[in-house]
Amino acid sequence: MKKIIALAEHRQGELRDITWEILSKGRQLAEGMMGAEIEVVLLGKGVKNLAEALKPKANRVLLIEDDRLEAFNSETYQKVLTQLITERKPFLTLVGHTAMGMDIAPALAVQLKMPLATDCIGVDVAGETFALTRQMYGGKVNAAVSFLKNGPYMMTLRTGAFPVVEKEPFPGEIVSIPSPLTDEGLVKRFLQYVEAAVGEVDITQADILVSVGRGIKEAENIPLVKELADMLGGALSCSRPVVDKKWLPKDRQVGTSGKTVKPKVYIAIGISGAFQHIAGMKGAGTVIAINKDPKAPIFGVASYGIVADLFKFVPVLKQKVKALKK
Amino acid sequence: MNIIVCIKRVPETADADVIIDKSGKDIEKSGLVFDLNEWDNYAIEEAILLKEKMGGTVTVISMGGEESNESLRKCLAMGADDAVRLTDPAFGGSDGFATAKVLAEAIRKIPYDLVFAGVQAEDDGFGQVGVALAEILGIPHVSLVNSLEVQDKKVKVHRELEGGLEEVVEIDLPALLTIQTGINQPRYVSIMGIRKVAKKEIKTFGVSDLNLKAEEVGLSGSHIQLEKIFLPPVGEGAQILEGKPEEIASKVFDILKDKGGLA
Numbered sequence: 001m002k003k004i005i006a007l008a009e010h011r012q013g014e015l016r017d018i019t020w021e022i023l024s025k026g027r028q029l030a031e032g033m034m035g036a037e038i039e040v041v042l043l044g045k046g047v048k049n050l051a052e053a054l055k056p057k058a059n060r061v062l063l064i065e066d067d068r069l070e071a072f073n074s075e076t077y078q079k080v081l082t083q084l085i086t087e088r089k090p091f092l093t094l095v096g097h098t099a100m101g102m103d104i105a106p107a108l109a110v111q112l113k114m115p116l117a118t119d120c121i122g123v124d125v126a127g128e129t130f131a132l133t134r135q136m137y138g139g140k141v142n143a144a145v146s147f148l149k150n151g152p153y154m155m156t157l158r159t160g161a162f163p164v165v166e167k168e169p170f171p172g173e174i175v176s177i178p179s180p181l182t183d184e185g186l187v188k189r190f191l192q193y194v195e196a197a198v199g200e201v202d203i204t205q206a207d208i209l210v211s212v213g214r215g216i217k218e219a220e221n222i223p224l225v226k227e228l229a230d231m232l233g234g235a236l237s238c239s240r241p242v243v244d245k246k247w248l249p250k251d252r253q254v255g256t257s258g259k260t261v262k263p264k265v266y267i268a269i270g271i272s273g274a275f276q277h278i279a280g281m282k283g284a285g286t287v288i289a290i291n292k293d294p295k296a297p298i299f300g301v302a303s304y305g306i307v308a309d310l311f312k313f314v315p316v317l318k319q320k321v322k323a324l325k326k
Numbered sequence: 327m328n329i330i331v332c333i334k335r336v337p338e339t340a341d342a343d344v345i346i347d348k349s350g351k352d353i354e355k356s357g358l359v360f361d362l363n364e365w366d367n368y369a370i371e372e373a374i375l376l377k378e379k380m381g382g383t384v385t386v387i388s389m390g391g392e393e394s395n396e397s398l399r400k401c402l403a404m405g406a407d408d409a410v411r412l413t414d415p416a417f418g419g420s421d422g423f424a425t426a427k428v429l430a431e432a433i434r435k436i437p438y439d440l441v442f443a444g445v446q447a448e449d450d451g452f453g454q455v456g457v458a459l460a461e462i463l464g465i466p467h468v469s470l471v472n473s474l475e476v477q478d479k480k481v482k483v484h485r486e487l488e489g490g491l492e493e494v495v496e497i498d499l500p501a502l503l504t505i506q507t508g509i510n511q512p513r514y515v516s517i518m519g520i521r522k523v524a525k526k527e528i529k530t531f532g533v534s535d536l537n538l539k540a541e542e543v544g545l546s547g548s549h550i551q552l553e554k555i556f557l558p559p560v561g562e563g564a565q566i567l568e569g570k571p572e573e574i575a576s577k578v579f580d581i582l583k584d585k586g587g588l589a
Binding site: 011016071072073074075097098099102103105106107109110111115116117118119132134135136137138139140141142143144145146147148149187188189190191192193194195196207208214215232233234240241243244245246250251253256257258259260263264265272285286287288289293294295297299300301302303304305306307308312313316317319320321324325 | 337339340341343344346353422423426445448449450451452453454455456457458460461462467468469470482484485486487488490491492493494495496497501508511545548549551552553554555556557558560563564565566567571572574575576577578579581582585586587588
C-alpha cells in the first residue's frame with residue numbers, strides 16, 4: 001500500500017500550525033491516491049502528549065524519542081529520518097517550508113536520492129506523480145512545476161498555503177520506534193533558544209498600525225510615516241527590508257520571522273506584500289495599502305487600495321488628518 | 327580562515343512591473359536591472375568581515391554566463407580575493423539539485439574552512455541549494471544564519487526561527503552556512519572600486535573541468551522542471567480608492583474613524 005509520511009514540527013512543547021496543514025493536505029493527497037495511508041512521524045523527548053494530539057489526524061503516529069531529539073537538530077533528525085524513510089518506503093514525504101524544513105529537507109532528499117520540490121503552494125495528484133505550484137520572483141509570478149524523475153518524492157509546503165480541513169478523525173495508533181542514535185560522530189550541537197528582545201513599543205497591542213516597507217527608500221524618510229502613526233494615535237511597524245537595513249528595530253517587524261499583529265486598521269505603506277509579511281498581518285480588521293505598483297501582492301489582501309507614490313500621498317493624508325481631527 | 331561564497335546574479339523585480347515573456351516560462355528580462363542576489367550580498371559581506379578579522383582568503387563562485395562576471399566583480403571590489411565562474415551549455419535548465427552538484431564539484435578543487443550561500447535566491451526562491459550542497463560535499467550545515475562567531479575549529483551561530491525566536495547552534499568546521507538578510511550592513515561599492523578590479527582574472531570551469539558528466543547536470547540532471555509561469559490569481563482584492571489625493575485622503579480618514587476608532 002502506498003504511504004505518505006508527514007514530519008511533525010514542534011518547538012518548546014507545542015506542535016506548530018504547519019503540522020496540521022501538511023497533515024490535512026497529506027490526507028487529501030492520500031485519498032486521491034486510491035487508498036494510500038498517511039503517517040506522521042514525531043521526533044522528540046517526552047512528547048507522548050503531542051503524539052496523542054496527532055493520533056486522530058493520521059493512520060499512524062510514528063514516535064521516536066531520544067534525549068538527542070529534544071530540540072530540533074538537522075543532524076540527528078536526518079540520521080533518524082534517513083533510516084525510517086528507507087525502511088517504511090513512503091511514496092511521498094511532506095515537510096513544512098519553515099526554519100526547520102529548510103534546514104533538513106534539502107540534505108535529506110540528497111541523501112535519500114529523492115526528487116525534492118521546495119516551498120510548494122499547490123500540490124495535486126497527477127497519475128503516478130504530482131503537479132506542483134510554486135512562486136518565483138518574490139511572489140510576483142506563480143510557476144507550474146513537474147517532477148522529472150519517478151517517485152518516491154519529497155516536498156516542502158509553504159506555511160499558510162494549505163487550509164486545515166476538518167474530517168472524520170482516524171482511530172489512529174501510536175507506534176513507538178527505538179531510536180537509532182548514538183553520540184558517535186555528531187558534529188552539530190543545539191545550545192539554546194534566544195527569545196526576541198522586548199522593545200519600547202508593543203506593536204501587537206495597537207488598534208491602528210502604520211507600517212512601512214522597502215518603498216520608503218531611505219532611513220531619513222521614516223519620520224514621514226512615524227508622524228502619521230503618532231497623529232493617528234497608532235504605532236509604527238514595518239516589513240523585513242526595513243529591519244534588515246537597520247532603519248527600525250526588530251521588534252517593529254510584522255511577518256513570519258517577526259510579529260503577528262491583529263490591529264483594527266493596518267496601513268501598509270510602500271510594502272509590496274511578500275507572503276512572509278502577509279502571514280503576519282492577515283488577521284487585521286481593515287487593511288489599507290498604499291503602493292505605486294498596482295500589481296503589488298499587498299492589494300490582493302487589502303480591503304482598500306491606493307495606487308500612488310507614497311511620498312506624494314502621505315503628506316496629503318497627514319494634512320487631511322490634521323484638518324479633520326479638529 | 328578560507329571561505330568560499332556562492333553567489334547569483336538576479337533581476338531586481340521588487341519594484342518592477344513584471345511581464346511574462348512569449349515562451350510562457352520566464353519573465354521579460356529586457357528593461358530589468360540585474361544585481362547580486364540580496365541574500366548573497368549579505369553572505370559576501372560576512373565572509374569579508376571574517377577575513378578582515380581572522381585573515382585567510384575569500385573565493386566567490388557563481389554558475390552563469392558571461393553577464394555573471396558583473397556580480398563576481400562586485401564581490402571582488404568588496405574585498406574577495408578570487409572569482410570562479412561555472413559555465414557550460416550543459417548547465418542550462420539546472421534545478422536546485424543540479425546547481426548544487428555543479429557547485430560541489432568546483433568547490434572540491436578549492437581548499438576551504440567555510441562555505442557561505444544565501445538562504446535563497448530572489449528569482450527561483452528554492453531555499454535549497456546551500457543545504458543540498460553541504461550534503462553533497464559531506465559537511466555539516468546551518469541554515470538561516472543571522473549571526474556567527476568562529477571559535478578555533480568550531481563556529482557558533484544564531485539561526486532565525488519564526489516569531490522573533492532564534493536558536494544557538496554550534497558546529498565543527500569545515501561547514502556550510504546559509505546566510506540570512508540583515509546579518510550585517512553590506513558595504514557600498516563605488517564605480518571606481520569596480521573599475522579597479524576590471525582586469526582581474528575570473529577563472530571559468532565547464533563540465534569537462536569538473537568531475538561531472540553532461541547528463542548529470544542541466545535539465546537531464548535535474549529533479550524538477552518548470553512547465554509555465556502565470557500571474558497569481560488576485561482573489562477578491564482591494565477596493566481601489568480613486569479621485570484626487572485630497573478626496574482619497576478624506577476617504578481614508580473616514581475609514582480610520584469608522585473601523586479604527588479614530589477619535
